[in-house]
Amino acid sequence: MGKHKGKCSKKNPANKESLEPEHLVKAPHSFVIHRGNCSKDLLELTKDFRKIMEPFTASQLKERKKNTIKDFLSVSGYLHVSHMITFTETEHGMYMRLARIPRGPTLTFRIHNYSLARDVISSLRKQYVIMKAFQNAPLIVLNSFSGEGMHMKLMATMFQNMFPTINITNVKLKNIRRCVLMNYNTSTKLIDFRHYVIRATPVGLNKGTKKMVQGRIPNLNRCKDISEFFDKAALLSESELEDDTNTQVILPQNLASRGATVDSKSAIKLFELGPRITFQLIKIEDGLMDGEVLFHELVEKTEEEKAIIKKKREEKRRLKEKRKAQQDENVKRKQREKEELKQKALEGIKKKKEITENQRLMALAAAESANTDKMDQDDDDDAEYYRNEVGAEPDKYLFSENPSRKRKAGDNSVRGFKKMRLDQKFKTKFQKNQNLQDVQDIKRYNIQDDKKTFKRRENELKKGQKMFQNKVFGGKFMKNKMAKNRKGKSKGKKSRGRI
Numbered sequence: 001m002g003k004h005k006g007k008c009s010k011k012n013p014a015n016k017e018s019l020e021p022e023h024l025v026k027a028p029h030s031f032v033i034h035r036g037n038c039s040k041d042l043l044e045l046t047k048d049f050r051k052i053m054e055p056f057t058a059s060q061l062k063e064r065k066k067n068t069i070k071d072f073l074s075v076s077g078y079l080h081v082s083h084m085i086t087f088t089e090t091e092h093g094m095y096m097r098l099a100r101i102p103r104g105p106t107l108t109f110r111i112h113n114y115s116l117a118r119d120v121i122s123s124l125r126k127q128y129v130i131m132k133a134f135q136n137a138p139l140i141v142l143n144s145f146s147g148e149g150m151h152m153k154l155m156a157t158m159f160q161n162m163f164p165t166i167n168i169t170n171v172k173l174k175n176i177r178r179c180v181l182m183n184y185n186t187s188t189k190l191i192d193f194r195h196y197v198i199r200a201t202p203v204g205l206n207k208g209t210k211k212m213v214q215g216r217i218p219n220l221n222r223c224k225d226i227s228e229f230f231d232k233a234a235l236l237s238e239s240e241l242e243d244d245t246n247t248q249v250i251l252p253q254n255l256a257s258r259g260a261t262v263d264s265k266s267a268i269k270l271f272e273l274g275p276r277i278t279f280q281l282i283k284i285e286d287g288l289m290d291g292e293v294l295f296h297e298l299v300e301k302t303e304e305e306k307a308i309i310k311k312k313r314e315e316k317r318r319l320k321e322k323r324k325a326q327q328d329e330n331v332k333r334k335q336r337e338k339e340e341l342k343q344k345a346l347e348g349i350k351k352k353k354e355i356t357e358n359q360r361l362m363a364l365a366a367a368e369s370a371n372t373d374k375m376d377q378d379d380d381d382d383a384e385y386y387r388n389e390v391g392a393e394p395d396k397y398l399f400s401e402n403p404s405r406k407r408k409a410g411d412n413s414v415r416g417f418k419k420m421r422l423d424q425k426f427k428t429k430f431q432k433n434q435n436l437q438d439v440q441d442i443k444r445y446n447i448q449d450d451k452k453t454f455k456r457r458e459n460e461l462k463k464g465q466k467m468f469q470n471k472v473f474g475g476k477f478m479k480n481k482m483a484k485n486r487k488g489k490s491k492g493k494k495s496r497g498r499i
Contacts, residue, residue: 045116069084083161083162108281120273127271136176138180141180142159151284163180191281193279199271283295
C-alpha cells in the first residue's frame with residue numbers, strides 16, 4: 001500500500017519536463033562557475049557572464065570550495081545543462097574553460113584583458129539598459145572564424161551551440177533584443193568578445209516628429225505653436241546613423257521599440273552592455289576537463305611523443321578500470337560475508353534460546369522429583385516409627401502433608417464450649433451484691449429498721465434486680481437497657497464483653 005500524498009504532491013506533476021515546452025527543454029542550458037581562489041574582479045566577471053547567458057543558466061547558483069565537477073554533473077541531466085563555463089585564476093594568469101557536458105570536448109582560453117559590465121556602462125554617454133531584454137536569449141554573431149584548421153571549426157561550433165538556434169521562418173524579431181559579437185583576429189589569434197542590446201529607431205523623420213513618435217515629451221519653451229516645433233529648421237538635423245544606408249532596414253515585423261512598425265524604415269542601433277573580454281585559445285581536450293590533448297597552441301609534440309602519451313593514457317585507463325572492478329568485487333564480497341555472519345549470529349541466538357529453555361525445564365522437573373521423593377521418604381519414616389512404637393497401622397490421613405481440618409458430616413463427637421467471662425466492671429458490681437439474699441429476707445420478714453436504712457436497702461435491692469435482668473448470652477450483653485440508666489453520668493469507655 002503506497003504512502004499518502006498531500007496536496008503539493010497531487011498538484012506537482014511527476015516529471016519536470018511536462019512543465020516546459022519542447023523547444024525550451026532542447027535549448028542549450030549552461031553552468032557558469034569559478035574554481036579555486038579567485039579575485040573579486042574575476043568573481044564579478046563570472047556574474048556578468050551569467051547575465052549574458054540568461055535566461056538558460058543558473059543565475060543564482062551557489063558554489064562552494066568542497067563542491068567538485070562531479071557534483072555539478074550529477075544534477076546537469078535533470079536540469080538539461082549542456083555546457084559548463086569555468087573561470088580559474090593562477091599565478092600565470094586567468095583562464096576560461098568551455099566544456100560540453102557530459103563527455104567533452106573541453107576548450108581552454110587564456111584571458112588577456114577584460115572590463116566589467118559596470119565599467120562599460122558607466123563609460124557610455126548614453127546608457128540604455130532594459131531588464132526585459134534579458135528575458136530572451138541573445139543572438140550570436142561570429143566574425144572571421146572561417147580559418148584553416150580543425151580547431152577553428154570546433155571552436156566556432158562550440159560558440160554557436162552555446163546559444164539557442166534560430167528558425168528563420170518562425171522567429172519573432174521582438175524577442176531578439178540582445179546580441180553577442182565575437183571577432184577573431186587572424187594575426188594576433190585573439191578573440192574579442194562584446195555584448196550589445198539592439199534598438200531600432202525610425203528614419204526619414206525630423207527630430208520633432210521622431211520625439212513624438214517615440215513618446216518623448218517635447219520642450220516647447222521656445223516655440224509659439226506646436227507647428228513651429230515641427231517646422232523649425234534648427235530641429236531638422238538628422239541622426240548620424242541615418243546617413244549610413246547600411247544601417248537602415250525595412251522591418252518585416254513589429255518591434256518592441258516605439259515607432260518600429262511593419263514596413264517602416266528604421267535604423268539599427270547597438271548599445272553596449274558589457275563585459276568586454278579578450279581571450280586566446282590555448283588547448284583543446286577530448287574529454288571533460290581531462291582527456292587526450294587534440295590541440296595545443298604553445299606546446300608541439302612529435303608523433304613518437306604523442307604515441308608514448310597515448311600508450312600511458314591507455315595503461316592508466318585500464319588500471320583505473322581494473323581497480324574499479326576490484327573495488328566492486330570487494331564490496332560484493334564484504335556484503336556477502338556480512339550477510340553470512342548475520343545468519344550465523346541468528347542461528348546461534350536461536351540455538352542458545354533452545355538450550356536455555358531445555359535446561360530450565362530439566363532443572364524444574366528434577367527439583368519437583370527430588371521434593372516428591374523427600375516428602376515420600378519423610379512420610380514413610382513417620383509411619384514406620386508409629387508402627388514400631390504403637391504396634392498398629394496409622395490412620396490414612398495421619399502423616400499426610402496437608403490433612404483436612406474440616407469436621408466430617410458423620411462425626412458425632414461432643415463439642416466443647418468456651419468459658420464465659422464477665423467484664424471486670426460487672427464483676428465488681430456482682431461482688432458488691434453478694435448479700436442480695438439477705439436483702440430479700442429483710443423484705444420478706446418486714447424487719448423494722450429506721451427509714452433511712454430501709455430505703456437504702458430497698459434501693460440496693462432494686463439495683464441488684466436490674467443487674468440480674470441484664471443476662472449474658474454467648475459473652476454479649478444487652479446494652480439497650482443499661483444505656484438508659486447511664487444517662488447523665490460521666491462519659492467513659494464503653495464496656496464490652498469478652499468471650
